[in-house]
Amino acid sequence: MPCDLAPASLPPPMRFYEYESRRIVERAGIPVTDYGFAETADEARAAAGRIGGPTVIKSQVLTGGRMKAGGVKFADTPDEAAQHAEEILKLEIGGHMPAGVLVDPKAEVEQEYYAAVLWDGRAKRPMMLFSDMGGIDIEEVAEQHPDHVGRGHLSNLQPIPDFRAKEVVAAAGGLTGRELTRATPILARLAQLQRDYDMTLAEINPVARLADGSFVALDAHMEMEDEAVGRHKNMLSEIGVELEEPRETYEPSEFERNVKAIDEADHRGVIQGKDHGFDGDLGLVIGAGGGSLTLTDAIRSQGGRPANYAEIGGNPSVAKSKGLAMEVLKKDGVEKIAVMMSIVSNTRVDIVARGVIAACLELGKDPAETIAVFRIPGAWEEEGAKILGKYGIEFRDRGTSMWEAAGEAVEKVQGGG
């Protein structure tokens, strides 16, 4: 389940391969079926031989759509498992080559369930979810069968009581008596795991009830808060995670790579830039105090189409401000930029003004034509206004709301003014 409840302005979480998630779940005391991770066909054969019986060979990529792309295959013998592994290891899925394959037993499942604990960004607390309709998209279940989804929030500080997990499992319907008692520890341990390892999402889908009545995790998906990775080096090392390897879910664009390089080259302030999923014509140089998300939304609400997402703050240097603005202006189809920050900005107005004007000049553009709006309430406003005035740009302070500034920028792009 995508963690759409988390604020979008946070850095992306660290994602784990399925085999790593399996190790995390296993470590937390949640039962799993025997499995093996293989980087070669021979290793897959050996794993299938050890497991015995029919197996499932799954590509280990940090993207979805494995089944459709041919990245999940069933094998009756170890040789067949090796053959499938060989094919899957060469198969690119969504631009990703697999890190290996997971060899899983083809379990005799009586029923599939769904269990998850995710960070609820609105409630600012973890939320447990359980459904007796596992193995399928939980959002679809929540929409079409809400009575089959149990939910419950947890405290950030208090110990996690088993009875809270039991209430959530019971609320999903379908489980009573001994089954309810057996399923409850899975959700309770998942909640503990989520807290212990700062997971923004800890999901097991499906949790399977096997023929013998036991419950096991068949597939797991974990996402760790990116800022927390450093705190969990020991655990990550124990499960074999190489922290140096990139974990992006998509190949960063040239714009994203360039902005990152500019940010890393200069310790002053911070800039970030993303354009994955953006195809608009209004470049954004925005930020401060959660302003990026608000301002991006404001541009969209005003009918505009952002060309990128950005964050700028912490008093960046002129060079860094200029670097971000130049990268935004170099994007295809971008003729104008909106330079905006929220009201709590302590970033110096004059420094950012110098940066964005210098970017325009270096690219041979008229700053007055290119900067659709400059709205930064903050330090050194007077000096900033003088610089902007010299280049024919009107300075907008807190007297202009973010909504109004966004509207002004959109109007200039759409009206060509």
Place this chain on the structure above:
Amino acid sequence: MSSAAGTFIEVVVEDSVAGDAELARKLEEVCPVDIFEATDSGVEVVAGNVDECVLCELCLDAAPDGAVVIKKLYDGTELRR
């Protein structure tokens, strides 16, 4: 005289002190954005950094009165002691 101008800022060190090695060292030390460099011949104004000037005036405090001038090219005013 050692000076350099960017798009927004010009920094000038008067001739009378430009060759002063001790002042050059002090200016290099106090400037938070590396506008001054102490060289064998005294102080050099680093052209690539002048637009980074944050108008903190630490260089003015470190130098004798009138020896360093910060010119704000966007409004024609200047900072000096």
